[in-house]
Amino acid sequence: MKEWSKEIEIHAPIDIVWGLLDGSLxxxxxxxxxxxxHQPVKVTNEGVGSIYRQKYREGKRVEEYDVETLEFKNTPEQKKLKVGFTLAKMFEITALYELKAINEQKTLFKYTCTNKPLKAFLKLFLFLASDKIVVQFCERVKKVAEEEYKNSKVLIR
Structure with missing residues (x-):
């Protein structure tokens, strides 16, 4: 199993960042x-145990899998969402999103991804994999959240 983690400061309130992770499709x-x-299959009151059927496009191919909520926390100062799924019967993947309010306009975002190959020949592939995708994802979350925050301030004026 391999794990990657990246932390980034986002100049947007925690609820704006959270809406991108736990909001609508x-x-x-x-x-x-x-x-x-991203359709609900089973939704629990506490979040943990909820299952969503998700479809993911990779080129012309669309993969379908069930995403299970493994951890869930939603307080004004801290939010956490950990999901797990099996991709193409080849990898068990978990994604952990942790948010901590620094102040009313800043959020600390930490993304941790684990990837466990289910077939022996994939272990070498995973060994060579870098954290590039995790870094790019964190930068995209930062960019989108900051843009959403900027646009929300414009609408208020």
Whole structure:
């Protein structure tokens, strides 16, 4: 199993960042444009145990898998969402999104991704993998959240 983690400061309130991670499909697509569908299969009151059927486009191919909520926390100062899924019967993946309010306009965002190959030949592939995708994802979340915050301030005026 391999794990990557990246932390980044975002100049936007915690609720704006959280809305991109735990909001509608439209909001989710702003930071994960390859996700083409996200439908609830089972939703629990506490969040943990909820399952969503997700479709992900990779080129011309669309993969479908169930995403299970493994951890969930939603307080004004801290938010956490950990999900897990199996991709193409080849990888068990977890994604952990942690948000901490620095102040009313700044959020600390930490993204941790684990990837466990389910087939022996994939171990070498994973060994050679870099954190490039994790870094790019954090930068995209930062860019989109800051843009959303800027646009929300313009609308208020």
């Amino acid at each position: 439209e909001d989710m697509q702003k930071i994960m444009p390859q996700v083409v569908d």
